[in-house]
Amino acid sequence: MTDLFIFIPTSEYICENKVIDDFISYTHSKRNAKMEFVPYEKFKDVEFITEGGFSKIYKATWIDGPRDWSAPPPYRIGKMTVALKELSNSSNISAKELNELMVFYNYATNYNSKNVYTCHDHFNYINKYFGITQHSNTQNFMIITKYYESGDLRNHITNEFYNISWFKKLIKLQCIVNGLNNMHDANIIHRDYHSGNILVATGETPIISDLGISKSAIEPFDDKDNEIYGIIPYVAPEVLQGRKYTKASDIYSFGMIMWELMTGRRPFWDKSHDTDLIIQICDGLRPPIITNAPEGYIELMKECWHLDPNERPTASNLLQKVKTIFYNEIKNIINKNPTKIMESPNIGPVTTNNPGAIYKSRPLSEMIKSALSTISLKSQNITQNITSKFGN
Template sequence: MYDVNNGVYEDDNGYYYCCYPLFLEWVPFNRFKDVKLIGEGGFAKVYSATWIDGRAEYIKRNDGNWIKEEPNSIKVALKRLNGLQNISADFLNELKTHWKLNCLQYDSLRFYGITKDSETNEFMMIMQFADNGNLRNILSSNFNNIFWNIKLGYLYCLVNDLRNLHLLGYSHKDFHSGNILNNDIGTYISDFGLSGPSNKQKSDYKIYGVLPYIAPEVLNGELYTISSDIYSFGVVMAEVSSGKPPFHNRKHDASLALDICNGIRPVFGKGTPEIYKKLAHRCMNANPSQRPTTNELHETLFCWWYYMDNEEYGYKGEDVYVAFKEADKEIPNILTSYEKNSDAIYISRAFTFNNLSKPINSPFITSLYLNEENNEDCQDSQLVDLEVPNMSNEFPDNEQLYKGIKVREI
């Protein structure tokens, strides 16, 4: 028995355990060893470390007393915000957002507590370590072995996190593949430093994020909303399909921002199912009100993952099964090497753009994927991949576990 609200569960012997996420811990920095820098973003550095004592767990004996379990060391991630010698509003916001998500969703990326580097006096967050790294690196290093049931598992876990974040009234505002982490259990959204209530802007009115993932209305000066996160999710869908970061071959500058507002969108990998492209393009619709909700994405991806019928959205499990199995035959043939423009920058930074045009959809994408009759004043944009799937190869068996849900093979 597990009490979600109180973080308490009962085992088969009648003992009660107190477990994460009931409380956060303050941990002296000397209780960590083997601290190593493993990543650096626009506003923070991330280290791996061994937490000597591990997180605190307590057991309630039959006599009613709570006793602390013997400590076990664990590997963790330490996140240091650049130059944070004092607790800032941004740091508190990230703590609050991450903690609220943990309390709402037990299988989100775990946040254990806070420490302070004794040498630099900078505060650091203590978090669950994701052994497999971020999604961008996973795709670039192992794309040809990641078949569609695994891809759909990634996306389902992500939209589950995103849905719960939106239920809290927050938008992430920096959703990209570098902020998506993976281990053998699941895939997680991380880095809530820019997250906050929808329709609220930072006081400096700058745009923050990784340019190819930023929604066109935000580039155009409008406030971040939960629909802006949905746009970013659509870009991630394209990246999961192709294995390449969006717009890797061009500068991430005002020219790209203008093209995004004029309807250009990332390309998809060869053989990607049309139903997948259509959903991704709906996410990337220039009109935020026409994008799907996280509830729709959650239901759709669950049905795709399990090849189930969904009358509400018009999917038949057998057709979905065939589409993704055929798409799998192309994955070993997709070239994943690419030349990256030196000015294609995939870390979060601040932007200021002036005189961008009003966001529109391209007529090409509209006619194929958006089912819109009226899309006035649209300009042409880059064509998306329309290759016919190769039907020759057999689909290899794959079985993975994602957050306790088993991939079904037919």
């Protein structure tokens, strides 16, 4: 049984890139979350799906599939549909660019369990990472994860909004906050938490994905790597004010996901995502409350997007509150009085967002600097006006 947990440097693992080989070897030095380098020819039917801020996503068939590391000896489970995330300009990959795999590895090793070996779907509501390959033409490296035909939560809400009862919404919400709570328990901050980074797995189970810019909550803040990425409506106001990400920043993003589930629309879909919106969010602007929800839902959502991060619930506290709302909704169903989705022109998916609404993660630091400069200038003007009116 011991060889289950020891890295065996066969040619199958070698990609002749020291950064990759050292990382793969490292993951085989401990019990959980073993990864592998997979030659590109092991994939067929590679199909481009979409392009994000820093990568391209492909769908592919992994001919042999991943290993089941729990078996003595490990064996491949057979053909599997996977997603290949091609990292832009990664042919000379650095250890920093392996952050996404390292975050999952650290997350999985936080749990002393063999389950991470035997699950080939998700692990504790976090998408499963299998390893890495290298594109035969571009030579860029590609991260291997499970592929889900249902896509992400954003598309699921858009396509199925009126078919998702509040009972089902609350089940999904529990899965989402479970994943977030598990991440925070492992001292990991997602830092780019939005509905496009939540995939819909088997049984319509939401799972968290895209850990590319996630970081440890206990690592010191790195001033050399202070670029802020994200989608403006989901970014917490303190981050938009230049402060560092915390677990509370993820909670704010969760509040926006709650609003999206409630209304069927993306937050601030009708506004340009520019410096003006950043200033308004920092001044307290939040999406409007335009529909009903189960008892306690709206209040909890407002707690999540509180301007003061210290006033937001922790993920653990959030999970308990969501469960309470869910159990109350079960009582409503038993009493034949379930919460109904209102029919209103103010809710439900819209066919066209504001042309300036950008729902892809992108660098935001320059926009934030511009917004903060405008805020500072306004503050100076107010001070000067008061001084000129009332004197020193």
